[in-house]
Each structure stands twice: as structure tokens, then as C-alpha cells.
Amino acid sequence: MKTIKIAGVPEHFNLPWQMCIENGEFEEVGINLQWTDVPEGTGKMCQMLRNNETDIAVILTEGIVKDIIAGNSSKIVQVYVQSPLIWGIHVAANSNYKKLDDLNGTKAAISRYGSGSHLMSFVNAQNQGWNTNNLQFEIVNTIEGAVDALTTHKADYFMWERFMTKPLVDNGTFRKIADCPTPWPCFVIAVRNEILEKEPHIIEHILEIINTTTEEFKYIPSIDRTLASKFNQKIEDIREWLSLTQWSQKQIDKKTIEKVQQQLFSLNIIEKIAPFEAIAK
Structure with missing residues (x-):
């Protein structure tokens, strides 16, 4: 059993991960995926990636792009939520x-x-x-x-x-x-470079499992009631949120990475524009 640490915000976007873990789907392929809730959000998760406290982060696009340019040794392996936040x-x-x-x-x-x-x-x-x-x-x-x-x-x-x-x-x-x-897809999946180099097949398995779940997530019976109960939401708000939220199973494209960087650069948040290959795999 290979242990992999993953971090994300304790929000409705990440229920698919919790469901896969609870259903034992990662364990079935020999992966002990250990989830950590990070209520502090993206800034904290960037720090956790840098400090090897997590291997994977489900993280805001603009935050991880900024931190990779600033020296975080990680890469974006996929878009997780395509719709804006x-x-x-x-x-x-x-x-x-x-x-x-x-x-x-x-x-x-x-x-x-x-x-x-x-x-x-x-x-x-x-x-x-x-x-x-x-x-x-x-x-x-x-x-x-x-x-x-x-x-x-x-x-x-x-x-x-x-x-x-x-x-x-x-x-x-x-x-x-x-x-x-946000003027871009909101959440991406980022992985530390060391893990990408040492365990590429493990990361592939993890992505296959989560992608199968997110493709079907909206069609799970009573998922609106489950979300409303778990996250203290009104059912009509959850239904609106579900209608607006689009999960992704694809890698981020060069155009999006460019757009994020151009906006961050224009705001003096980053000092340089990095090539796509430095940010995404």
C-alpha cells in the first residue's frame, strides 16, 4: 500500500474526493490516500507543498501559478473544476x-x-x-x-x-x-515534482479514479440533499451551485496558463512570465 498525502479546502467542491476515499476506491488499487482539510485555503496549501507536508493539493489556479513561479517545486497535472469560482x-x-x-x-x-x-x-x-x-x-x-x-x-x-x-x-x-x-477555471490539481518523478503511475491511478467520480457526480441520487446537509446549505442554493459548477477531467491548456500569468503580471503579483512546461505537466 502506497501512502499519498492530499490537501484541499473543506468545501462542497471536494466531496467527490471524500466519497472515493470512504468507498475504498483508492485502497482497491493499493493507494492509501490521506486527505487533510485546509480551511486556511490556497496560501497554506502552497506552504504545505513546499514543506513536503502534502504530496497533492486541490488548489486555486491563480494561487498555485503564482507560487510555482516563486519557486514551489510542483506542477499542475489537471484542471479539477473548469467553471469559475x-x-x-x-x-x-x-x-x-x-x-x-x-x-x-x-x-x-x-x-x-x-x-x-x-x-x-x-x-x-x-x-x-x-x-x-x-x-x-x-x-x-x-x-x-x-x-x-x-x-x-x-x-x-x-x-x-x-x-x-x-x-x-x-x-x-x-x-x-x-x-x-474568476476569469479562469477555479481549481486545479497540483503535485510535488518529486512525487511526479517517483510515482507517475500512482498519480495516474488517482486521477483516473477521481475523474470517473466527478463525471458522474451530479447524477448521484439525492446528491443535492447530501451536500445541503453536509455543508449547512439550503437545498435551493446547492441546486444553483450544482447547475453552475463544472468539474473537469482534462489538463489545463497553454492559453489559460498564459491568461492567468498575464493578469498576475499586470498586477505586479508575479515578476516574470514562465513557460507552460514550468507550470504544468
């Missing part, structure tokens, strides 16, 4: 900010530097024509940290996946004032 832009329910432009020059809560909440605040600012040099940040680590930061006015707004944050909107903790979809 819809980032909700949230303020405290009692905040005086009513519309998106009110947030120009205010402080964003982010899980950590290099995370999606950090990078997408630049993308949002650029979309709005704000001066990205004026962005300010408060590191909050998790969504619970963001609740504390917004309600105690340590930060003014927080960008996080819209559907996972909606229970906090429904219960009156947050108010959503806008959406900001």
Missing part, C-alpha cells in the same frame, strides 16, 4: 458600506498572503478601476477569523466563495454586496 464580496451586516465602490481604499480581510482571497482582491480592484497600490489587508486565516475581523471592524470586507459564505449572509452576520467570478 464565484467570489462573494461581503461586509458586516451592520456596515455602512452599501455598494462595491464604497470599498475603494478600505481594508480587505484575507486568509493569508498568496491566497485566493488576497489575489482576487487585486483582480476585483483592477475590474473596478481602483488603484491596486492602495489595497490594505488584514490576515484572518479562516472564515471564522473573517467573521471576527468584520464584526470588530479590524477589516472592512471579505471575499470568499459565495455559496459557502451564504449561511453567514442568511443568519445576518454578513451582507453580500457584489460577486467577482
